[in-house]
Amino acid sequence: MSEFLQFTFIGLQRGAVYASLAIALVIIFRTTGLLNFAQGEMAMFSTYFVSVAYDAGLPLPAAVVVGVAGGFLLGAAAQVLLVRPVSNRSMGNPLPIVIVTIGLFLGLNGLAPRMPWGETTRPFPVPFGTGSIELLGATLSHRTIGTLLVLASEVAVLWLLFQKTRLGLALRGVASNAESSSLVGIPVNRMLTVGWGLAAAFGTVAGVLSVEGGVDNTLMISPLVFAFAAATLGGFDSELGAVVGGLIVGVFSELVAHYVDLVGQDLKLLPAFVLILLVLLLRPQGLFGRAQVTRV
Amino acid sequence: MPGGGELMADELLRVDGLDAGYGPVQVLRGLGFTVDEGEIVVILGANGAGKTTTLRAVSGMLPASGSVRFKGQEVLGRRPDQLCSLGMAHVPQGRGTITDLTVDENLRLGAYTRKDHAEISADVASWYDTFPRLGERRDQAAGSMSGGEQQMLAIARALMSRPTLLLLDEPSLGLAPLVTKELFARIADINRERGTAVLVVEQNANLALSVAARGYVLETGQILTSGTAEELQNDDAVRQAYLGR
Amino acid sequence: MAGDSRSTGVYGALGSVWATLSTRAAIGPAWLRKAVGWALLAGFLYWIPTYYPESVVTALTKTVCLAIAALGLNLLTGYTGQISVGHGAFFGIGAYTLTILVTDHGWGYPAAMVVAAALSFVVGVIVGLPALRIKGLYLALVTLGLASLFPLAVKRFSDLTGGSQGKRLRPPLRPPEGSGLANDQFIYYVTIAVAVVCFVLVRNLVRSRVGRSLIAIRDNETAAATMGVNITRTKLAVFGVSAMLAGIGGALSVLDSRFVNAGSYQIDRSIEILVAVVIGGVASIAGPILGAVAVVFVPDRLPENLAVWKPVMFAALLIGLVFLAPGGIMGMFKRIGGEARVALARRAAADDGDTSA
Numbered sequence: 001m002s003e004f005l006q007f008t009f010i011g012l013q014r015g016a017v018y019a020s021l022a023i024a025l026v027i028i029f030r031t032t033g034l035l036n037f038a039q040g041e042m043a044m045f046s047t048y049f050v051s052v053a054y055d056a057g058l059p060l061p062a063a064v065v066v067g068v069a070g071g072f073l074l075g076a077a078a079q080v081l082l083v084r085p086v087s088n089r090s091m092g093n094p095l096p097i098v099i100v101t102i103g104l105f106l107g108l109n110g111l112a113p114r115m116p117w118g119e120t121t122r123p124f125p126v127p128f129g130t131g132s133i134e135l136l137g138a139t140l141s142h143r144t145i146g147t148l149l150v151l152a153s154e155v156a157v158l159w160l161l162f163q164k165t166r167l168g169l170a171l172r173g174v175a176s177n178a179e180s181s182s183l184v185g186i187p188v189n190r191m192l193t194v195g196w197g198l199a200a201a202f203g204t205v206a207g208v209l210s211v212e213g214g215v216d217n218t219l220m221i222s223p224l225v226f227a228f229a230a231a232t233l234g235g236f237d238s239e240l241g242a243v244v245g246g247l248i249v250g251v252f253s254e255l256v257a258h259y260v261d262l263v264g265q266d267l268k269l270l271p272a273f274v275l276i277l278l279v280l281l282l283r284p285q286g287l288f289g290r291a292q293v294t295r296v
Numbered sequence: 297m298p299g300g301g302e303l304m305a306d307e308l309l310r311v312d313g314l315d316a317g318y319g320p321v322q323v324l325r326g327l328g329f330t331v332d333e334g335e336i337v338v339i340l341g342a343n344g345a346g347k348t349t350t351l352r353a354v355s356g357m358l359p360a361s362g363s364v365r366f367k368g369q370e371v372l373g374r375r376p377d378q379l380c381s382l383g384m385a386h387v388p389q390g391r392g393t394i395t396d397l398t399v400d401e402n403l404r405l406g407a408y409t410r411k412d413h414a415e416i417s418a419d420v421a422s423w424y425d426t427f428p429r430l431g432e433r434r435d436q437a438a439g440s441m442s443g444g445e446q447q448m449l450a451i452a453r454a455l456m457s458r459p460t461l462l463l464l465d466e467p468s469l470g471l472a473p474l475v476t477k478e479l480f481a482r483i484a485d486i487n488r489e490r491g492t493a494v495l496v497v498e499q500n501a502n503l504a505l506s507v508a509a510r511g512y513v514l515e516t517g518q519i520l521t522s523g524t525a526e527e528l529q530n531d532d533a534v535r536q537a538y539l540g541r
Numbered sequence: 542m543a544g545d546s547r548s549t550g551v552y553g554a555l556g557s558v559w560a561t562l563s564t565r566a567a568i569g570p571a572w573l574r575k576a577v578g579w580a581l582l583a584g585f586l587y588w589i590p591t592y593y594p595e596s597v598v599t600a601l602t603k604t605v606c607l608a609i610a611a612l613g614l615n616l617l618t619g620y621t622g623q624i625s626v627g628h629g630a631f632f633g634i635g636a637y638t639l640t641i642l643v644t645d646h647g648w649g650y651p652a653a654m655v656v657a658a659a660l661s662f663v664v665g666v667i668v669g670l671p672a673l674r675i676k677g678l679y680l681a682l683v684t685l686g687l688a689s690l691f692p693l694a695v696k697r698f699s700d701l702t703g704g705s706q707g708k709r710l711r712p713p714l715r716p717p718e719g720s721g722l723a724n725d726q727f728i729y730y731v732t733i734a735v736a737v738v739c740f741v742l743v744r745n746l747v748r749s750r751v752g753r754s755l756i757a758i759r760d761n762e763t764a765a766a767t768m769g770v771n772i773t774r775t776k777l778a779v780f781g782v783s784a785m786l787a788g789i790g791g792a793l794s795v796l797d798s799r800f801v802n803a804g805s806y807q808i809d810r811s812i813e814i815l816v817a818v819v820i821g822g823v824a825s826i827a828g829p830i831l832g833a834v835a836v837v838f839v840p841d842r843l844p845e846n847l848a849v850w851k852p853v854m855f856a857a858l859l860i861g862l863v864f865l866a867p868g869g870i871m872g873m874f875k876r877i878g879g880e881a882r883v884a885l886a887r888r889a890a891a892d893d894g895d896t897s898a
């Protein structure tokens with residue numbers, strides 16, 4: 001039982017990371033109906049920003065703020081320079097934009113080791129330290145607690161932003177009906193830019209939370225797939241779904257890895273992958289999504 | 297046309313030589329008309345004549361060439377949101393409510409270009425008075441309302457921006473005759489009280505002409521006839537084609 | 542080398558026939574010109590390994606393997622509008638299946654090749670089913686998962702696969718005795734032969750009734766559905782064939798490298814195949830070959846200090862092509878050709894105008 005609890009705790013910590021990145025995926029999907037394959041690599045890149053700021057002497061929280069701002073700019077720039085011109089030309093066909101996000105995935109991944117911050121793994125502090133407490137016979141690390149608290153505050157920020165601000169209302173308006181939104185005076189393109197920026201900002205948090213020992217360009221490759229599993233499970237158009245989905249995916253894959261020998265620690269991705277297939281097969285709109293997904 | 301593009305003192309909208317279409321299909325051919333400040337103008341025309349296209353080109357939703365002058369400025373090529381900030385509000389055909397937002401949120405979003413928070417709330421409340429159905433359903437998703445209710449919401453939302461010019465594309469579509477009548481009465485009220493000019497496309501020509509000052513008849517992207525509401529009501533061709541008598 | 546004197550001859554012949562083929566006022570009936578063209582191409586493909594050194598032949602073999610995989614992805618994307626980020630995994634499935642069956646179970650090459658192809662098909666169908674039933678680019682998502690999972694699975698089951706250390710293919714495929722061919726030459730010919738079969742099959746598939754229904758699906762799913770095309774089944778079959786082609790390419794690629802390891806089948810392999818398709822132009826049959834040349838043959842010849850920039854260059858190419866030439870290189874050729882024809886027609890018209898004035 002305590003063993004079960006132990007791995008549930010670890011799963012919750014991982015799941016919180018997947019949830020953070022899934023939030024980013026959902027923000028993009030809601031505003032543009034796109035799967036952003038570069039979300040993970042954008043997060044990796046802005047985690048480098050955090051690392052550089054931290055090494056320059058800033059305290060970690062301040063460095064994270066710098067990275068989040070950098071992530072916002074990176075996301076916004078990607079939208080303005082690449083996504084917007086392509087979507088203007090592709091007339092509703094999502095394929096060219098998806099190819100662009102895959103190109104961005106490849107480009108950012110290849111560019112990271114070529115940047116002035118160096119080719120080798122950059123050391124990075126473990127967020128929230130290495131301490132822990134005992135709970136019901138299992139060890140609950142400070143890191144798990146901290147990570148879950150960060151996720152909780154992300155949810156709060158998201159809720160306040162989308163439900164309580166004019167900007168959030170406008171973003172939701174654009175997500176639901178861009179044409180009508182422009183008719184009430186909302187600058188749609190600017191909102192899409194803000195949406196990409198926001199997504200990348202949330203992604204930065206996911207990047208920092210997922211660091212294990214150091215930052216390199218493989219940081220977000222597998223979290224991206226887990227995050228896609230989380231968003232699929234929760235429903236691509238639901239932030240709440242992303243959070244719940246992330247936690248479920250985290251715990252589920254951790255437990256399966258521990259209890260099913262065939263899977264083991266190496267193949268933790270397998271349960272998440274199977275989850276994606278099953279959700280698409282049985283409930284394509286996910287747990288919290290609206291049933292916009294149609295069969296062909 | 298006399299004056300040829302020269303702006304009259306009370307002219308709010310002047311459209312000249314408007315060409316627009318969809319890809320290779322040209323729909324509007326050198327269209328021209330005007331709307332004065334505080335005036336209600338109706339556009340009549342058969343299905344496919346280009347009425348919707350006209351409104352879309354005027355409000356910046358569709359690329360067009362020619363000239364659209366609003367409040368004395370050339371506005372052709374500006375985006376819909378910029379025109380909305382300038383005081384033009386457009387209720388597109390088929391409503392265009394933002395279905396994922398609640399009724400209340402739709403109305404508040406309508407006031408996106410305004411900063412006077414207290415008055416925004418007062419305006420929302422006044423719309424709930426006008427259309428009690430909306431008030432009853434204020435926290436319901438707009439998409440879950442009936443077609444007529446959504447039409448009311450779309451019009452109320454457009455007026456939330458306190459426009460100088462309201463473009464209405466077939467507001468009666470899907471509304472019960474009684475509700476349509478009420479709606480037009482309300483439009484006339486708003487026009488009288490706030491001086492909001494209205495350019496309305498309407499199939500119910502009788503009703504539209506009863507509140508309008510002037511009208512234009514559109515055929516295959518060109519103005520066929522124009523005149524005061526009274527003249528059009530008495531025009532034989534118009535009567536046959538649009539008034540059903 | 543005897544090839545030296547032969548090469549100028551072949552080039553000369555190629556040049557003159559090319560010139561003949563490309564002028565409208567060609568001699569002989571169309572079928573004859575076509576036959577001569579094909580014969581020439583066959584001769585050219587036959588001639589390459591007799592002239593070029595092993596390193597070039599090996600690189601070409603590698604290129605052809607990738608071209609087959611790209612052909613598979615091209616079939617999928619060009620004819621269903623879907624995209625797969627997981628063709629590297631099918632490539633790997635083909636490679637590992639062949640290696641394991643031959644090395645550990647003593648199978649013959651042809652049988653192992655068939656099983657490798659079949660297994661890729663089956664995995665494709667299983668993975669594709671959930672995604673292809675619903676609207677949207679969910680196949681990309683599912684195949685991303687597969688591409689990420691594959692190298693991990695290889696490591697996890699290292700008893701079977703050799704894991705990160707890799708696994709050797711034994712016994713290697715040897716040329717038949719008395720053929721006088723070197724290993725690399727023989728493998729090149731085998732690869733080319735399989736590739737020709739694959740290309741002809743796909744070409745016939747695309748031109749058949751199935752092909753037309755594919756186009757119908759891509760352009761308008763609703764219309765295709767009312768026309769009575771079973772969309773999910775057709776899409777699934779296409780994806781299966783597409784995965785199978787990638788598997789065949791992968792299986793062929795081991796003949797020469799004689800080695801598989803987890804590192805060679807990471808997600809970048811999938812993206813490489815995608816880059817080849819985008820370069821070559823979606824929805825064309827010859828495109829994948831050009832794309833594969835650009836992705837394998839050219840970078841293999843880059844100097845060391847540029848090689849680390851390969852992913853960035855591919856990314857720039859991918860994004861740049863989406864911007865500049867949505868139809869890829871083949872599309873570009875077609876467009877340039879079209880523009881040239883328009884320009885010629887204009888000039889002709891202008892000349893007419895001059896003379897009549």
Ligand SMILES: Nc1ncnc2c1ncn2[C@@H]1O[C@H](COP(=O)(O)OP(=O)(O)OP(=O)(O)O)[C@@H](O)[C@H]1O
Pocket residue numbers: 318321323341342343344345346347348349350389
């Ligand atoms: N999106 C579009 N793409 C291509 N052609 C269009 C499009 N929308 C309208 N058209 C064409 O433009 C012409 C004018 O259409 P428009 O919608 O302006 O007509 P309308 O006068 O508003 O008709 P209705 O009374 O039916 O609303 C029609 O012939 C129509 O087929």
Ligand SMILES: [Mg+2]
Pocket residue numbers: 347348349389465
């Ligand atoms: Mg219309």
